[in-house]
Amino acid sequence: MMNSLLTRLAHRLLEVPMIFELQESLCNDYGSIRKEFSEYLSKDGLKILDIGCGTGVSASVIVDMEHQSYTGIELMSGYAAIAAKRNPKGKVLAMDATKMDFPSHSFDLAFFSGVWHHMDDKTVRRVLVETKRVLKTKGVLLVAEPLFTPGRWYSNMLLKRDRGRHIRTRDGYLALVKDWYTERERTFNFSLHRSLSLVLRPKAPR
Numbered sequence: 001m002m003n004s005l006l007t008r009l010a011h012r013l014l015e016v017p018m019i020f021e022l023q024e025s026l027c028n029d030y031g032s033i034r035k036e037f038s039e040y041l042s043k044d045g046l047k048i049l050d051i052g053c054g055t056g057v058s059a060s061v062i063v064d065m066e067h068q069s070y071t072g073i074e075l076m077s078g079y080a081a082i083a084a085k086r087n088p089k090g091k092v093l094a095m096d097a098t099k100m101d102f103p104s105h106s107f108d109l110a111f112f113s114g115v116w117h118h119m120d121d122k123t124v125r126r127v128l129v130e131t132k133r134v135l136k137t138k139g140v141l142l143v144a145e146p147l148f149t150p151g152r153w154y155s156n157m158l159l160k161r162d163r164g165r166h167i168r169t170r171d172g173y174l175a176l177v178k179d180w181y182t183e184r185e186r187t188f189n190f191s192l193h194r195s196l197s198l199v200l201r202p203k204a205p206r
């Protein structure tokens, strides 16, 4: 009872953009994402789309704003406003990823950092259709999502209380990407958690 009250209170507080920004800055080691995907992220000149960018803390670590073109989209306008201030060299838009307002084949690389576990399967599938549309034919999609991990009780305890209600198993995440070619799949440590890391390519239409 007390536990669930505290969890609900924490969730309400995280809806306040500045509090969410503080939590992202203090609790999340985005350097590990940069490192995990370094061979894909280290090219100059990439046009990058960050889907569900939150308050932009992750992008400020993951993306080279000087040498790459960055666009972040975020459902919550308050988060997007903070992300825009944090990343003035990029572009941040309040936008629903299920209905992206970009021309087809606009981006070289798109990434989701901790976003799918906030979406049910139907929403992820809709977002993936849009992602495929806005990515270039030879574009790449990077995904990092948390996993429950046997023996990591502290991680599992926090994830059970996460605002994202759709933390899946490895197979659960992979079931969502049947229409994509999986170039690489592995796991890595992200802060206290074990995360799934996927590198996906759009499959050519048959």
Ligand SMILES: C[S@@+](CC[C@H](N)C(=O)[O-])C[C@H]1O[C@@H](n2cnc3c(N)ncnc32)[C@H](O)[C@@H]1O
Residues within 6 Å of the ligand: 024, 028, 051, 052, 053, 054, 055, 057, 058, 073, 074, 075, 076, 079, 095, 096, 097, 098, 112, 113, 114, 115, 118, 119
């Ligand atoms: C856990 S946060 C991750 C933020 C950031 N990517 C990071 O790595 O810190 C998930 C974000 O996805 C956003 N989101 C959820 N559904 C969305 C949608 N349909 N379109 C755009 N953003 C969405 C949420 O508002 C939230 O800011």
